[in-house]
Amino acid sequence: MKVRVFVSLKEGVLDPQGKAVGHALENLGFRDVGEVRISRVVDLDVPAATAQEAVEKGEAMARALLANEVIEDFRVEAAS
Incomplete structure (x- = not known):
């Protein structure tokens, strides 16, 4: 049987990778994007x-x- 595990940082934990992606999106012209996690x-x-x-x-x-x-x-x- 297949399962899918979703893992994310807890609220309040800094996400440097998310920050980097957010800055890259801004540099590509997507200036209205909020926080990226x-x-x-x-x-x-x-x-x-x-x-x-x-x-x-x-x-x-x-x-x-x-x-x-x-x-x-x-x-x-559970995944199908």
Whole structure:
């Protein structure tokens, strides 16, 4: 079963990559863009009998490795 893990920086944590992209967009003429934040998506194929079991395994993987919970939030969804 496939799951998708979305990882993003918590509110209040500086995002230097987002700042760089924001400046680049301004330099390209997109001056009306507000704050830019960069996130990542991790697609996983996990052995599971149900979507709920797959999501639970994805959450365990996110806590163990995929997200730094001190500075990042994550959410896991079953994917098709």
